[in-house]
């Protein structure tokens with residue numbers, strides 16, 4: 001666990017840089033994460049993905065499968081990587097303030 | 106006796122063979138992280154607990170896979186392995202490298218990582234063990250400049266792997282190395298941008314000896330075989346027997362379907378072609394006398410895996426025979442259909458074998474557009490059960 005500084009506020013993140021407490025999420029945090037994950041500009045499309053992920057997480061308590069994310073937002077996986085260079089899990093989910101998705105290596 | 110700080114690990118250096126402990130110690134002489142690795146492992150042996158945390162999401166730009174996040178659970182005690190991530194580098198088909206290529210790889214790894222490698226991992230990849238989050242991107246950039254690429258990880262296509270096939274082996278019925286090269290190229294996106302419910306592995310062996318262990322280790326196994334009959338040179342058979350070779354015990358008696366019989370009066374090996382299941386044993390035993398058939402291709406097996414949700418599975422025969430020649434359009438199309446079905450229907454962490462187990466082979470075959478074949482059944486001649494699809498029952502009254 002460590003903290004990142006978001007406009008003077010200390011936000012607790014895990015070792016992969018994901019929010020420890022999804023409830024502290026706000027616009028400033030998204031912008032701070034965007035810089036860390038190589039997202040140069042947050043467009044409407046970015047917000048569409050971010051809001052979708054948040055809604056899904058609120059409803060089901062987990063991140064959606066990639067196929068579902070693409071289907072429901074209408075973006076191809078390639079477009080998702082173009083928007084979030086570190087990918088849907090490490091990039092998009094982090095910006096959306098979800099805790100670290102449990103994947104398998 | 107000297108006061109070693111790693112008495113338990115030292116045990117594993119005894120004997121006349123190489124030892125991973127010796128190798129880690131050599132790396133530890135140069136790198137603090139390798140020293141911490143050694144000390145943490147000693148503690149693990151003492152406490153009988155592995156001190157690595159599960160998982161971790163780290164990576165390089167544009168890639169969703171290829172890096173395995175590893176964090177020490179004892180970072181206070183071993184700060185140099187707090188972050189100790191693994192990079193999977195896509196190996197070359199058949200593992201052929203020049204010493205120069207390996208030296209380049211090792212130089213980069215000495216610069217950015219622990220200096221410890223694992224060649225090759227069970228996935229097939231060239232595994233680089235242990236670096237920090239910060240070093241991942243520059244390490245990858247330098248590797249990419251030298252022509253290397255990352256392999257697969259996570260819920261996507263894993264680095265395809267195969268045997269040395271035609272490059273070194275007279276038994277190869279298909280060019281396993283070329284196939285692995287092309288399948289890797291064709292499905293790049295699926296490797297680097299994992300999109301599926303769970304991992305999917307493709308492995309290829311040039312013949313049923315299956316040196317790549319594809320049958321047991323891959324979801325989609327491509328096994329070289331032939332659809333005509335094997336070729337027997339009776340003169341060469343006689344030479345074997347004359348030389349004292351026990352043909353009855355080693356060949357005839359070992360044929361799983363009793364397709365061979367040795368007529369010692371006529372000095373002739375009789376062969377019942379219809380009953381040969383192309384297991385390779387007689388060919389392995391008498392390579393100078395028996396050769397594979399001439400009309401070559403591959404059998405496709407589906408569903409092999411190690412345990413997670415269900416127990417370990419060996420692959421089922423899915424396609425008894427198909428041609429596997431460049432540019433591989435037919436087999437790539439089959440892989441696409443199967444992975445699309447997998448993506449659509451599998452639950453998270455369910456392998457294709459488990460999915461088939463859950464929905465039934467009949468439904469799976471229908472879903473991917475294949476027709477059932479008797480070769481899919483383990484003992485078709487003794488098994489009287491036929492499952493009809495609903496609509497067929499209506500049709501036949």
Ligand code: HEM
Pocket residue numbers: none
């Ligand atoms: C009124 C007398 C009997 C009835 C109602 C009866 C009923 C059945 C039924 C319904 C089956 C299943 C058939 C299928 O697989 O679809 C069966 C199978 C079998 N029965 Fe009987 N049975 C009778 C007498 C016997 C006797 C007297 C023997 C042996 C001495 C016997 C030995 C067997 C065996 C070995 C099978 C299994 C065959 C296979 O493996 O397919 N049955 N019986």
Ligand code: HEM
Pocket residue numbers: none
């Ligand atoms: C004393 C009474 C019964 C005996 C001795 C008996 C015997 C058998 C035997 C030996 C088999 C073959 C099993 C096998 O394939 O290895 C069988 C199968 C079968 N029995 Fe019975 N049975 C009895 C009662 C019943 C009843 C009451 C029903 C139905 C209500 C029934 C329905 C069936 C069916 C549908 C099969 C075929 C299962 C399959 O092939 O998947 N049996 N029976």
Ligand code: SF4
Pocket residue numbers: 268269270271274275276277278281310311312313314315316317
């Ligand atoms: S699987 Fe067959 S073709 Fe490939 S190396 Fe082994 S024996 Fe040779």
Ligand code: SF4
Pocket residue numbers: 335359360361362363364365380381382383384385386387388
């Ligand atoms: S290949 Fe196997 S099944 Fe065929 S004849 Fe030889 S030993 Fe028998």
